[in-house]
Amino acid sequence: MMHKLTYILAIVLMFIGSFSLVGQSEIKNTFKLLTHDTEFEAGHSILLKFSGDGETNPLLYCTNSYGSVLIQGTNKNKILAFEIPKSIANKTGLVNWKLLTNGTNLSGKFNITPKQKVSKMETYLGPPSIEAGGTDYSMLVVIxxxxxxxxxxxxxxxxxxxxFxxxxxxxxxxTNYLIAYKNLYSETKSGRMLISSDALGTHSKEYTVNVLPAIPANFKISYQxxxxxxDGNQITTFTTSIIEDKYDNIVSDGTYVDFFITNKDNNILKTSGTTINxxxxxxxxxxDHEDTWSVKxxxxxxxxxxxxxxxxxxxITDFEVAFSDDSRTITIGPLQSFMKQMIPDGLQxxxxFYQNxxxxxxxLKxxxxGFVTFKLNEDIIPVPSDINDTFKIIIETARIEKSFENIKL
Incomplete structure (x- = not known):
């Protein structure tokens, strides 16, 4: 019975000691915030102070949009002080903090505002080219x-x-949500727009937007x-009128124009050019033959x-053909043009050759x-196996054909 009482008394003493330690821990870790400012200017020293009877130095946890950090404070004369590092103190925005203790749960937040002095104008502008007419615009963003x-x-x-x-x-x-912006609309004329901005006495550099002509209007063409x-030799030059948009702006140099030519056989030829002025x-x-062109x-x-x-x-209305060397040399010509002059080189x-x-x-030559000569060696036209075999030859140039029957080679 005596041993049982002793055991119960020992347990009671242990509980009493435990409560005593908990109480001492709560007392040692009880802190109170002394700093009442909740707004600071970026770049200034930020010091959070706490009063308390704690014998240990807890850490201060700080977090903002750039990251998080644990800060070791200093305890002097029962005043616990934490200096916020420059990585946080130099950046604007909301900072949340929490004192990591086993006792009082202390947390809070403060705001860091920017200096009211402009050091740099971050400027963005685009697109660099817009269309005349008053509906297209370029946006200027300034930070x-x-x-x-x-x-x-x-x-x-x-x-x-x-x-302009x-x-x-x-x-x-x-500025709103840290940026300022403006839409710069075009006018009906084309040209170059010069843009600048300033804030609190600090100026940006000059920016440029090119106001280009709008979509081209229909135009006319001519030829020379x-x-x-x-004759298959001379050249016809096609020229557009001055191409403008609906606001009478001349289209930009380099605008690509395609000319489609439909001939009498409904074949389509194409040529192209780019605008200058x-x-x-x-x-x-x-x-190289009589034809009619429709051009658009x-x-x-x-x-x-x-x-x-x-x-x-x-x-060319007619041409002569001469056979020699057992008909293996065929000479066509002279091929004469409209003044009886020799046709320019290059006429096709x-x-x-037909057999049976x-x-x-x-x-093809x-x-x-003014002449074309065909030499028919045996590599081109072999000697026929039957000496009585004959060939039919048709010569074609400038859409004129001449046919020769019963030619022996």
């Missing part, structure tokens, strides 16, 4: 920052100036040529021209000094 690279407080005034042709404009805008003979030119060589120009997906028609006269001549009404070979 005035303090010497610590913090955006200034909301409602900071930013003055935006821009100049003979007009100058000045508008005041205000030395003559209208189909609003005018595009393109060239096309004359056909397009700026793809945007504008088109009227339709013009050209007629080309036949220049075709030679078609079946085409077996086509040879270009004229030189």
């Amino acid at each position: 005035p920052t303090d010497p610590l690279d913090n955006p200034l407080q909301d409602s900071t005034q930013v003055n935006v100036k821009h100049q 042709l003979t007009s100058e404009y000045n508008n005041a805008i205000y 040529q030395h003559h209208n003979y189909a 609003g005018i595009a030119t393109a060239k096309m060589i004359h056909p 120009a397009f700026i793809e997906g945007m504008a088109e021209s009227d339709n013009i028609s050209l007629n080309f006269k036949q220049v 001549v075709k030679l078609h 009404d079946t085409k077996i070979k086509t040879l 270009s004229s030189f000094e």
Whole structure:
């Protein structure tokens, strides 16, 4: 019985000692915030002070949008002080803190505001080119920052100036959610817009937006040529009128124009050019036979021209053909143009070989000094197995054909 009482007494003493230790721990770790400021300017020293009877130095946990940090404080004369590091004190925004103790649960927050001084104007502008007409615009975004690279407080005034042709404009805008912006709309004329901004006496550099002509309007085309003979040599030049948009702005240099040519056989030829001072030119060589061209120009997906028609006269109406060397040398010519002069070099001549009404070979050559000569060696046209075999030869140039029957090689 005596042992049982002793055991119970020992347990009671242990509980009493435990409560005594808990009480001492709560007393030692009881702190009170002495710093009542909740707003600080970026770059200044920030000190959080606590009073208390704690014998240990707890850590202070701080966190903001840039990260988190644990701070070791100093305890002097029962005043616990924590200096906020520059990595947090130099950045604007809300900072949350918590004192890591076993006793009193202390936490709070404070706000860091930017310096009211502009060190740099972060400026963004785009797009760099817009279309005339008053509907397209370029956006200017301005972020005035303090010497610590913090955006200034909301409602900071930013003055935006821009100049276009003979007009100058000045508008005041205000920062909201750290930025200020303005839409700069085009006018009906094309040209260059110059833009600048300033805030609290600090100015940005000059920026430029090019106001380009709007979509081209329909236009007209014309042509120039030395003559209208189909000699396969001369060149016809196609020219557009001055191409403008609906606001009478000349289109930008380099605008691509396609010229489509439909001939008498409904085949389509194409040539193209790019504009200089609003005018595009393109060239096309004359056909080598009588033909009619229908010409129309397009700026793809945007504008088109009227339709013009050209007629080309036949220049070659007949030609001579001479056979020699057992008909293995065939000379065509002279090929003469509209003034009986030799046709310019390069006229195409075709030679078609038929055996038993079946085409077996086509040879192609270009004229030189008014003549074309075909030499039919045995590699081109083999000696027939039957000496009585004959060939049919058709010679074609400038859409004129001459046929020769029963030719022996």
